[in-house]
Amino acid sequence: MLKNIQIKVIVAFSIVGIIVISLLGITNYMNLQDMKSQMNPNMQIQQVNYLISNYENQTKIIFIVWLIFFVILMIIIGIIISKTVFAPISSLIISAENAIKNEKNKFDNKKKRNISDLVYSFDVMNNELKENLNEATRQSKQMETILLHMTDGIIAFDITGKIIHINPAAKTFLNIDKAESFEEIFDKYNVDINLEKIIYLENWTSSEQKINVEDRTINLFFAPFKNENDRPGGVIVVIQDITEHVKLDTMRKRFVADVSHELKTPITSIMGYADTLIENEVDKETSSKFLQRISGEAERMSHLVSDLLTLSRYDTSKAKIEKVEFDLGELVKYIFEGLDIEMKKKNQNGECFVTSNVPLVYADRSGIERVVINILSNAIKYTPENGSIKVYVGFVYNDAYIKIIDTGIGIPKEDLDKIFERFYRVDKARTREMGGTGLGLSIAKEILDQNNSMIDIKSELGKGTEVVIRIPTKQTKNVKEKVNEE
Numbered sequence: 001m002l003k004n005i006q007i008k009v010i011v012a013f014s015i016v017g018i019i020v021i022s023l024l025g026i027t028n029y030m031n032l033q034d035m036k037s038q039m040n041p042n043m044q045i046q047q048v049n050y051l052i053s054n055y056e057n058q059t060k061i062i063f064i065v066w067l068i069f070f071v072i073l074m075i076i077i078g079i080i081i082s083k084t085v086f087a088p089i090s091s092l093i094i095s096a097e098n099a100i101k102n103e104k105n106k107f108d109n110k111k112k113r114n115i116s117d118l119v120y121s122f123d124v125m126n127n128e129l130k131e132n133l134n135e136a137t138r139q140s141k142q143m144e145t146i147l148l149h150m151t152d153g154i155i156a157f158d159i160t161g162k163i164i165h166i167n168p169a170a171k172t173f174l175n176i177d178k179a180e181s182f183e184e185i186f187d188k189y190n191v192d193i194n195l196e197k198i199i200y201l202e203n204w205t206s207s208e209q210k211i212n213v214e215d216r217t218i219n220l221f222f223a224p225f226k227n228e229n230d231r232p233g234g235v236i237v238v239i240q241d242i243t244e245h246v247k248l249d250t251m252r253k254r255f256v257a258d259v260s261h262e263l264k265t266p267i268t269s270i271m272g273y274a275d276t277l278i279e280n281e282v283d284k285e286t287s288s289k290f291l292q293r294i295s296g297e298a299e300r301m302s303h304l305v306s307d308l309l310t311l312s313r314y315d316t317s318k319a320k321i322e323k324v325e326f327d328l329g330e331l332v333k334y335i336f337e338g339l340d341i342e343m344k345k346k347n348q349n350g351e352c353f354v355t356s357n358v359p360l361v362y363a364d365r366s367g368i369e370r371v372v373i374n375i376l377s378n379a380i381k382y383t384p385e386n387g388s389i390k391v392y393v394g395f396v397y398n399d400a401y402i403k404i405i406d407t408g409i410g411i412p413k414e415d416l417d418k419i420f421e422r423f424y425r426v427d428k429a430r431t432r433e434m435g436g437t438g439l440g441l442s443i444a445k446e447i448l449d450q451n452n453s454m455i456d457i458k459s460e461l462g463k464g465t466e467v468v469i470r471i472p473t474k475q476t477k478n479v480k481e482k483v484n485e486e
Contacts, residue, residue: 153239156225157182159232161195173218173239182235189213191220199224199232210242217246251421258423262304262438266297273297307439311422314446321364321450325474328361328368328400329354329393335372336391339380346385354393360474361400367447368471371455374440375404375467383408383464399470411459419457420445 153170157163161182170176174185182195189211198207207222219240227233273290276282282290336352343350361368379389383406392403411419423438448455452472459465 151241153237155185155237155239156234157195157237158234159199164234170237170239173213173216173241175213186220193220193222195235198222198235216241216243218242255422258438259308262423263301266301266304269297270294304439307443310443311439311446314443314450321367323362323364323451325360325362326365327358328402328471329358331365331369332372332391332393332402335369335376339373339376342377342380343389346380346383346387348380348383348386349388350390352391352393355395358393358395358400361471362474363451363453363471364447367451368453371444371447371469372402374444375402375469378440379404379406379408379465379467382406395473398473400473401471402467402469404467405464407464410461410463410465411457412461416457416459 150167150169153173154165154167155163155170156165163179163181166176174189176185186193191209191211193209209220209222211218211220219242221238221240223236223238225233225236273294277287277290333352333354336350340350376389376391383389387407389404389406392401392405394401394403420441422442445455448469448471454470456468456470457465458468
């Protein structure tokens with residue numbers, strides 16, 4: 001741009017110079033004409049021509065001098081103007097351009113940096129958003145999986161009573177095939193519950209109720225929840241099948257009642273005989289009879305307390321179980337021979353068969369001995385005179401077994417599932433008369449369970465009973481230990 005201005009200045013000075021030179025030329029020309037007009041006509045032509053030629057030469061010299069002077073002047077003026085005017089301006093313009101370029105570069109760098117920072121921020125936000133979405137999705141799937149496989153039922157209702165979520169367990173417990181409202185579900189089970197009271201009057205409303213659905217007892221727990229604005233959002237209902245708890249509670253109550261009854265009967269008898277002996281004078285024979293009754297009832301109470309303590313030890317895992325390897329055939333023969341006297345008293349035909357290939361068993365010897373004694377004693381006790389009792393000891397499927405078959409009074413089919421319950425008696429009067437506590441089979445079942453053994457009873461009323469006991473052998477024990485080591 002400065003170069004263009006310099007050229008324009010030089011051109012302007014050149015034009016001025018040309019005009020000045022032209023004016024000089026015109027002036028010389030006019031002076032020449034004046035000189036011609038003023039010449040004497042009498043002068044000779046040669047003189048005139050000489051004068052004119054001389055004037056023209058002078059004029060040319062002057063013109064050339066002016067031209068050289070003008071050129072030198074133009075150069076000097078150009079240099080002066082360039083140094084004094086255009087150089088500072090040029091320097092100022094260059095500085096301004098450099099400043100502008102620097103600012104522009106700074107702006108561009110800042111702009112690029114800002115854009116880069118913005119892109120980085122967007123990348124970070126995008127990654128965080130993806131992570132949050134993935135975490136939310138993962139938690140949602142975890143919650144869905146938990147709710148899907150929960151054994152308890154879960155139903156979430158909104159504030160209007162519409163189902164928001166329900167898991168399969170809840171559908172099964174309440175027999176829900178299609179979407180129903182809060183009122184429709186619980187009205188059919190006569191549940192006295194109000195959705196609005198639960199939501200708005202939580203502290204004054206019963207939030208737990210029990211209902212019966214077919215043969216099950218169901219517990220319902222109602223809990224209100226709030227939405228993201230901390231306002232009432234609806235109600236969650238937790239549904240639990242407490243049938244087993246109710247059965248266990250019933251059994252506990254019945255057990256306490258049975259124990260009280262079993263203890264009360266001999267205590268009453270003992271107190272009655274003792275009071276009679278104290279308050280009345282009786283002969284020696286009657287006194288001896290009463291004392292025998294008192295001793296019998298006391299012995300019966302002792303057996304009962306002993307059995308209860310045994311069950312208690314097994315229930316609390318405090319019973320000492322020392323598993324060893326022993327010959328089951330020899331143990332059964334020993335017990336059978338010890339009870340042979342009892343069988344002969346009733347003229348019963350007793351036989352014991354032990355196969356030769358029965359391996360050693362791995363169990364609590366004293367516990368198994370108690371079980372065999374209990375089963376054999378029951379067989380002798382409930383088999384009439386001249387009856388038959390056969391005992392077999394063998395080996396099958398890695399288990400040793402004891403099979404006891406009698407021709408006794410048998411057990412009704414409807415009672416077979418209950419005979420292992422505590423204090424359960426098929427014939428209570430006869431059992432009490434024979435001195436039973438009603439806990440023998442319960443104790444036997446507990447002992448066998450602790451020894452990883454099994455018991456199975458088959459019976460028919462009036463035709464006898466078959467009891468099969470399975471006990472792990474040494475071979476089975478070694479296989480289990482090998483698997484554990486691997």
